[in-house]
Amino acid sequence: MDLVTALGQAGAGRGDLVGLAVAPDGTVAVAVAGAGWMAPASAVALADRALRPRWVTWSQDTALRLVPAGARLATCWDVAAVHRLLFGGWRADPGWAWAHLRGLPPGEVPAPGERTPGAADLFDAAEEDAAASRAAASDGGRKDPVGPDGYLSREWTRGGWADSPVRLQAWARLAREAAELQGAALAGKEGGEAGVATARSESTAELLCAELATDGLPMDRAVAEQVLTRIIGPRPRDEAASAAVRAARDGEVLRHAPAGVTADLRSPVQVRSLLAAAGVEVPDTRAWRLEEFRDSHPLVAALLQWRKAERIATTYGYGWLDEHLGPDGRLRGSWTGSDGAAGRMTASNGLHNMPAAMRAAVIAAPGHVFVRADLGQIEPRVLAAVSADQALAAATSADDLYLPVAAQLGVDRPTAKVAMIAAMYGQTTGHGGQAGWRMRAAYPVARAYLDSADRSARAGRDLRTYGGRLVRMSGGGGSGTPGADAARVAARGRYGRNALIQGAAAELFKMWAVTVRARALPLGARIVLCLHDELLVHVPAGHAQQAARLVSDCLAETARRWAPGSLGARDGQGGEGAAGAPVRFIADISVVRCWADAK
DNA sequence: GATTTCACGTA
DNA sequence: CGTACGTGAAATCC
Missing domain, CATH: 1.10.150 (DNA polymerase; domain 1)
Structure with missing residues (x-):
């Protein structure tokens, strides 16, 4: 029996919670309260289209394993993302989230894979041996993931969850159980409706993150190298050439130094002494502080320019391109749906702090354009x-x-x-x-x-x-x-x-982003970058205008759903809904081939 | 060798 | 005109 039929017979329909777990080797398990199945990723993709349940995952890891296999899910409930929403902080592994949901003191929960030194390590080893023999005694996979103390078994959380199909299904079922507990916790709070809506968009944002990580940002390697050449010179052929370029760059600053004075420009302490020797006294050498001395001594301006070039050379230079720009012309990094504080998205490998000059190299693939949209005065x-x-x-x-x-x-x-x-x-x-x-x-x-x-x-x-x-x-x-x-x-x-x-801005932004992700899919459009208040959507050129309009419509739709007192949204709370003037959100939207051409 | 400080890019 | 993040090099700690 195929997965669609099985889920259908189990009564799983649109929006219903269905547990989903994917082992590191790609094995997939699906579970509802009373049943579980193994299935290929392609079957999950089919079931997603046919039934559109809300897949429950423990974390983004699930989508990171499914997306490369071609399974891009419409929506999910991400236990880790919702945990961060409910309880704050960054840590959100299954054992940690479960303890919070069960009201257990989380202090004792070990990080997954954590090896504490000394006696604790011995204890852990003994505990694991005991767990393993218990598992073996009870036919290898039936031991409950939840221990008698109510915590998740550390043997499971440290990777044992993926050891067998039976365990994988139990893990999927347990995720679903966690999601139901989270849903109940959210609904019980003041303004619970908003909390559930946020939980859903924050969850689906994790799917978006997995896709961003997999797809990457289109970047033209030749143009990127041109930009670098203009700022830091051509690619050095070897380490000696590289050292020569560095020395030449340093020389442009040091030639302004007083006679006999030199310094390692990479050392803030020495730079401070150097500046003092030139008559510029500063408590530290940060750029904003040096700015006011730009005209007092030619050394300062030279140093500020050196810093810019040095930043590019060390952080966003040829090594950066080699490491993160794939042969397919995509710049890739990992993405998180929310940081540990206010909940903004983060990205690694410089995707969020690329110097503006490099935007010239962010160019749409042949036959494609970018729809670039940023929220105004958000x-x-x-x-x-x-x-x-x-x-x-x-x-x-x-x-x-x-x-x-x-x-x-x-x-x-x-x-x-x-x-x-x-x-x-x-x-x-x-x-x-x-x-x-x-x-x-x-x-x-x-x-x-x-x-x-x-x-x-x-x-x-x-x-x-x-x-x-x-x-x-x-x-x-x-x-x-x-x-x-x-x-x-x-x-x-x-x-x-x-x-x-x-x-709150991050929540609105993510709700907008996942709405765009869903609505723009039929146009072949893909979000390729999220930058706090800015979306970059990669779209076939023929659908550019449609996509641009859609991005705008999605903002209006999101604002209606999200903003209080706005066009009937969030009423039913003592009738105050109609009292306030609606808040208007605006986006500046343009269609460009190159990111640098926007604005 | 690991952690902290300084610095700077993005929003 | 403040906050957040990620990164890299030097300085410092252990």
Whole structure:
């Protein structure tokens, strides 16, 4: 019997939770509450299209094994992603998440594969031996993954889950059980509806992450090498040539040094001495600090230029290309759906901090273009939404939100912008001057929201974003800690304020991204980069305009579903839904062949 | 050899 | 005009 039929007979339909586990060797197990099956990845893909259940996975690892096998799932419930949402922090392995769901103290949960030194190691070895013999005694695969103490068996969490088909099915079933516990936990909370919606988009964002990692970012190798040649010279033929290039680059700076003075430019300490010898006294040698001395001595300008080239040479040079740009012209790195703090996506291998100059090499494949879209003024708009400040929400109807804000405050636009950003992220002193005080008066609801976040964070109380993500403020230097001096307390306040805005923006962004991912699929469009508020979609040229429109429509759809008081979204909570003005979100969208051509 | 500090790229 | 992240080299710790 094929998987579609089996799942259908088990009653699994659209949106129903179906457990899914994939062993490192690619073996796939599928499970519902009372049954389990082994299936090839292709059958999972077929069942996804036919039934569209919500596949439950322990983590992104599942999709990372399925996507290369051609199975791209529509939606999922990712236990790790939802764990981070519910409980905060970064750690989210099965044993850790399970202990939290069961209300067990997580302190004893070992990291998967963790080997603690000394006596603990001996203990672990003994425990594992005992587990192995118990498993053998009870026919090799039937031992319960949940131990008598309620924790997951460390023998299972350290890889034993994949040891047999029976175990793999049990692991899939257990993921499903964890998902149901998570769903219940979310539904029980204040604003549970939003939490469940966030859990779903955060989960599906993990599928997107696996696809981003697998597909990579289109990059033209020849153009990339041209860019590098312009900045750091041609590719050195050997180590000697490389050293010569470095020496020449250093010489361009050191020739401005006073006679007889030299330094290793890679050593901040020596650079500081070098600058002192040239009459420039600085506490450190960071670029922003050196900027004001740019004209005091030619050494400074030369050094700043050297730093730029050195950054490219060491981090984004030929070695970087060789290591991360595949023969298929795709730049690849790993992706996480949420960092440990506010929940933004992260990427490795420089995908998120590539120097702007390298964007010239990000070029669509033949016959394709990019639809590039970035959210405009996302943070103040998100603030209007999450705080439900009607005055600020009214300002979001403008394409440039800072114009009505400036008019309201009676200041010019740059002043209004600085005051807004200071309010959201926290000026270090006072209330940001006259504009800051007017801001607080003009937008009292937003002000109260930020003040409340600031107070809670200072006091070490945990916060939750609008979408329900826990931002941990407790533990590690909480309130009342003697070492928590005024500066550190203030920093915590800024962190908390920032996390609620940045976190909510990240949730909106991911909901937008997974919506685009789903809707754009029929056009052959693929998201190839996510950059906090920017999407890069790779699409066949013939569908570019359709895709651009779709990206815009998806933002409107997402905003309706996400924003409070917006066009009927989130009503049913005491009827306040219709009270607020809708918050308008905007995106700047362009169709380009090269990323550098956007904007 | 592992960890921390400095620095800097992106948003 | 603050926060976050990832990276690499030097400095420092053990």
